[in-house]
Amino acid sequence: MAEYAEEPSSEPLYVLRHSTAHVLAAAVCQLHPGTKYAIGPPIENGFYYDFELPEPIGESDLRPIEKKMAEIIRKRLPFVQVKLPRAQAIELFKELGQTYKLEILEAEAKDDEVISTYQTGDLFVDLCRGPHVRDSGDIHAFKLMRLAGAYWRGDEHNKMLTRIYGTAWPTREELDQYLHDLAEAEKRDHKRLGRELKLFAFDERTGAGLPLWLPAGATVRREIERWIVDEEVQRGYQHVRTPDVARLDLYKKSGHWDRYHDSMYPPMRFEESGEVLELRPMNCPHHILVYQTELRSYRDLPLRIAEIGNNWRFEKSGELSGMNRVRAFALNDAHIFCTPEQLEQEVRGSLELAMYFSEVLGVDEYWYRLSVRDDTKAKWIGGEAEWSAAQAALAGALASLDQVYRLGPGEAAFYGPKIDFQVRDAMHREFTNSTVQVDFQLPELFDLEYVAEDGGRRRPVMVHRGAAGAMERLFAYLIERYAGAFPTWLAPTQVVVIPITDAHLPFAAEVAARLKRSRIRVDLDDSQERMNKKIREAQARKVPYMAIVGDREREAGEVSVRDRAGAQTAEPLEDFAQRVALEIAERRR
RNA sequence: GCCGACGUAGCUCAGUUGGCAGAGCAGCCGCCUCGUAAGUGGCAGGUCGCGAGUUCGAAUCUCGCCGUCGGCUCCA
Numbered sequence: 001m002a003e004y005a006e007e008p009s010s011e012p013l014y015v016l017r018h019s020t021a022h023v024l025a026a027a028v029c030q031l032h033p034g035t036k037y038a039i040g041p042p043i044e045n046g047f048y049y050d051f052e053l054p055e056p057i058g059e060s061d062l063r064p065i066e067k068k069m070a071e072i073i074r075k076r077l078p079f080v081q082v083k084l085p086r087a088q089a090i091e092l093f094k095e096l097g098q099t100y101k102l103e104i105l106e107a108e109a110k111d112d113e114v115i116s117t118y119q120t121g122d123l124f125v126d127l128c129r130g131p132h133v134r135d136s137g138d139i140h141a142f143k144l145m146r147l148a149g150a151y152w153r154g155d156e157h158n159k160m161l162t163r164i165y166g167t168a169w170p171t172r173e174e175l176d177q178y179l180h181d182l183a184e185a186e187k188r189d190h191k192r193l194g195r196e197l198k199l200f201a202f203d204e205r206t207g208a209g210l211p212l213w214l215p216a217g218a219t220v221r222r223e224i225e226r227w228i229v230d231e232e233v234q235r236g237y238q239h240v241r242t243p244d245v246a247r248l249d250l251y252k253k254s255g256h257w258d259r260y261h262d263s264m265y266p267p268m269r270f271e272e273s274g275e276v277l278e279l280r281p282m283n284c285p286h287h288i289l290v291y292q293t294e295l296r297s298y299r300d301l302p303l304r305i306a307e308i309g310n311n312w313r314f315e316k317s318g319e320l321s322g323m324n325r326v327r328a329f330a331l332n333d334a335h336i337f338c339t340p341e342q343l344e345q346e347v348r349g350s351l352e353l354a355m356y357f358s359e360v361l362g363v364d365e366y367w368y369r370l371s372v373r374d375d376t377k378a379k380w381i382g383g384e385a386e387w388s389a390a391q392a393a394l395a396g397a398l399a400s401l402d403q404v405y406r407l408g409p410g411e412a413a414f415y416g417p418k419i420d421f422q423v424r425d426a427m428h429r430e431f432t433n434s435t436v437q438v439d440f441q442l443p444e445l446f447d448l449e450y451v452a453e454d455g456g457r458r459r460p461v462m463v464h465r466g467a468a469g470a471m472e473r474l475f476a477y478l479i480e481r482y483a484g485a486f487p488t489w490l491a492p493t494q495v496v497v498i499p500i501t502d503a504h505l506p507f508a509a510e511v512a513a514r515l516k517r518s519r520i521r522v523d524l525d526d527s528q529e530r531m532n533k534k535i536r537e538a539q540a541r542k543v544p545y546m547a548i549v550g551d552r553e554r555e556a557g558e559v560s561v562r563d564r565a566g567a568q569t570a571e572p573l574e575d576f577a578q579r580v581a582l583e584i585a586e587r588r589r
Numbered sequence: 590g591c592c593g594a595c596g597u598a599g600c601u602c603a604g605u606u607g608g609c610a611g612a613g614c615a616g617c618c619g620c621c622u623c624g625u626a627a628g629u630g631g632c633a634g635g636u637c638g639c640g641a642g643u644u645c646g647a648a649u650c651u652c653g654c655c656g657u658c659g660g661c662u663c664c665a
Contacts, residue, residue, distance in 0.1 A: 048660095059594060148660030149592025156662045160591055163660070191658085195600075204638080204656045260665060262590095282665055311665095316590050317656090319663060413665060432664085464665090501622040528621095529628090536626035550624060562625060 010131055013170070017042035019079060019133045020069075020142050020168040021049045026124035027068035028164070032057070037126070038100040038152060038161055044428065045178065046167035050150055052100070053162050062144045062164070069142070076137035077121030081130055089115035093127065100152070101127045141175035142168035188426040190479035191322040197484050197541065199475075199492075200323065209320040209327035211472065216492035219521070220478075221471055223490050225308055227587070228332055228357065228468055235353060237306040237334055242286035244310050248278040254285045254442060255381065259414055265314050279312035284464060287335040288446050291460075296450040301460060302338035302346050308471070309333050323476035324431060330471040332357075336463040337448070340389070343461050347419075347436055348397040350465040354421060354434035355401075357468045362481055362589050363433060368403055369420040370394060371411030380414055382441045390438035391417045413464075415441035421469075426480040433469040433477060438462075485542040485564060489584045495522045496538040497559075500531050500550035507554040511547055514573055518581040539564060545580060 021040035024047070029035045032053050040049030084092065086109050093101040104127060109115060118128045120136060133139065145165045152158035169175040186192070194200045199217030206212065213221060229239055248267045251257040257264065257278075265279040280286065287305040296303065308330050319325055336346045358366060372391055373380050380387070394417055398405050405419070412418060418437035422430055439462040442448075449457045468474055478486065488494055495515055499508035505526055512524040523543075525534045531548065538546050547559040559576050561569050 056592090146659060147593045150661045151591080154662075156591075160661075162592070165660075202657085208656065254665090256665060263663075263665090284665085313664080316663070318590065318592095318661080321658085325664080415665080427659095437665095498625090500624055503622075530621090530623055532623085532625070533627055534625095539626055546625080548625065552624085560625080566625090568625070 014042045015131055015133060016139065016170065017047040017168045018128075018130075019136070020139050020166060021047040022079070022118065022120050022124065022126055022128070022132065023069050023072050023136055023139060024065070024144070024164060024166060025049050025051070025126065026072055026120050027065050028053075029124060031061075031065060031068055036098055036100055039104075040126075046145065046165060048150075048163050048165045050152070050161040050163045052159065057147070057162065059147050062147065065164070066142075066144050069144075072120070072123065073136045073139050075121065076135045077123065078135040079130075079132035080119045081132075082117045082119060082125075084115050084117060086111060086113050086115055089117060089127065092117070092125070096125070139168065140170065141172045142166055143175060143179070182427075185426040185428075188480045188483045189322075190324075190426075190476040193479050193484040194323065197479075197492075199479065207327070208317060209315060209325070211323060211326055211328075217475065219492040220486060220490050221475065224361070224468070224471070224474070225332075227360075229306075229308070231357075232304075232306050232334070232353070232467075235304075235349070237304040239306050240287070240290055242283065242290065242307060242309065243280075244312065245277045245279055246285065248276040250285045250289075251278055251281070253445060254288075255414065255445065256281060256285075260313075263314050263316070265312050280309075281313045282311055283307055283309035283331065283333045284335055284442060284462075285446075287333075288442060288448065288462075291335075291337050291448060292446070296337070296460075298339060298450055298452050298458070301450060302336050302342050304334055304336045306334035311470075323472040324425065326472050329473070331466050332468040332471070332474075334465050334467070336465065337443075337450075337460040338463065339450075339458070340461055343389075343438065343463070344393040344396050344400075346463050347393050347438065348400055350436045350463055350467065351397055351401060351403075351419065354436065354465070354467040358421065358434065360587055360589075361468070361474070361478060362487065363421075363423060363474075363477060364481075366421045366423045366433065368398060368405035369408040369411065369422050369432075370398070370405045370417065371408040371413075371420050372417045373412050374410035376410065379410075380412065382415065382444075386440035387417065390440060393438055394419050394436070413437050413439070415439045418464075423477055425477065431473060431477075433473060435464075435466050435469070437464040439464055483542075485544075487587070487589045488544045488580065489587045491542070491544050492521065493523050493541065493543050494520050494584065495545045495547055495580065496534070496541075496543050497522060497524045497547045497549065498531055498534045498538065499526070500548065504549050504551070504554060508549050511549055511559055511573055515547070515577055515580070518577050520577070520580055520584065535562065545576075547576065 021042065025037045025040055028051055034054035036052040038050040040047065090102060090105055116129050117125055118130055118132055119125045143166060145167055148163045148165065149160045150163040151160055167178060169178060197216060198214050200214055201212045203212060233239060248257065260281060264281050268277045290305050291303065310328060310330050312328050315325055315327055338346045373387060398419065416437055416439045418435055420432040421434035423433045424430055443459050443462055448460050450460050452458045497508045497512045499505050508524055512522050515522040535546060542564055544564055546562040548562060549559055553559055557573055558570050559573050561571060561576055
């Protein structure tokens, strides 16, 4: 997301949106005298502007603001750049009572710097590098979208300002297209499809952020999990099962309680015994305990402990979002214990596995974020040398795979840097799916050791990795990626058998039985409905194949196959069963 | 948690200025036996999210909770 530190850009769309933000601010100041304006950058698809308003406003106030903006646009007010010495700029914004602009000037401008301001006619003046369109008449198509609160400088300890989001386009047609695309994206929304396809449900009686996986959704998940575990075992991972709770002390020792107790479930305290148990927010401490069940030799390393582990995090209510952000989730987790020499190779192996999972599942639009520390010292533990060794291993592994990445300063885990696989949902919001993290700190905290060749004790390094991420978030992604039309191997129902009339039910049952023998998930639609209705319903459920049978098929031992794209073929039942089974076995997309 | 919006039948939504709660789809019971996206008739279904308050009277107004959505913050 764009910030005030954002480099100015002369890209035309960027300029247009930035200029529209100025017009928005001008309109708001006209309608709400006494408004202080903070920052108003262009962003992907639009712009926003943050205000401190003299009185609270609601969404019904947006319409009048749009009208005022249209008025300003009709006046064709020129955008004029005025350069001022810093002292004079400070004087100007002081007179205007624009304290946020003063704060920016004082924090970011050097004493001798010439300050750029932009005037919109005589209505509005902003601290701004520009560039801008020539005059407000160059703005042809915009719309205010919504209202939101946003903390000044993105810090929740600061005052919350009122943010107005808008969108702007060169032409009316492009604006309409954008709005149309938004509506289309909403149809792919996993929350909507989750309900329509009966994949999962939320019920306030279980509590916020606690999904119920319905039979169809649980089927997709089971297929993914079976395959994941199988692949990992194949690659030398050792799958374990560890409990969802542990003594609170375990998380105190790991440092998690200290840092994250606000978003951990409250400890369960038992009066009689004095025991204090805690729902686990992640799996690493348990896997460390697995490591410590034996004295480990260098010959055991790398030791890859894996589990699809349930994690419990009490996310703030406003942070919950469908399946993307829940309070209970299952992570495709593993912790690799290795020597420093093995580190880069293990990172590389983890990346390759995550890439492979992504490819087979169809997570095909992602990029790598190398998440590193920033200079907020208190957030990170461990020494400089370890952090740079960790970062070198991560960057080295990416380089060895010829992958480019973007840096994410301040996005590291508290114990070390990581590579995050970043994806976008249907509404273009960014999420982390897979992750590979290097950790020198937990081995230290838990005093992990292995016996080296020379008989001495050494400290292993840990790689934390979620190759497919959390089942919930992955599912949300896949639902949106496929708009609910899963590849056949994942589809909850793979074939619906549809008899043309009740007279064909016995043969339809035979067809279903034959398909089931090949472990194909098949439904026989024996409802009292017409064939057309049954086709319509199978289509709505996005079932990959319909096997439609009547007299002709019964006589020939065939099925009439209609796929969900609408293509039709007639083929022997045996051929159909085999080709679907093959498609499933190959996990074809 | 904070800002804004929202919560009416299983789902999607109507419900005038406060005056007897509606439709379509889904469900159930019939009839129809049909060749590639909705055959047809009937029946049933609602503490209007929950709890207070205002009022002769509240789905509608006020307040507090719960939940959902969009942002902000957070994301081990």
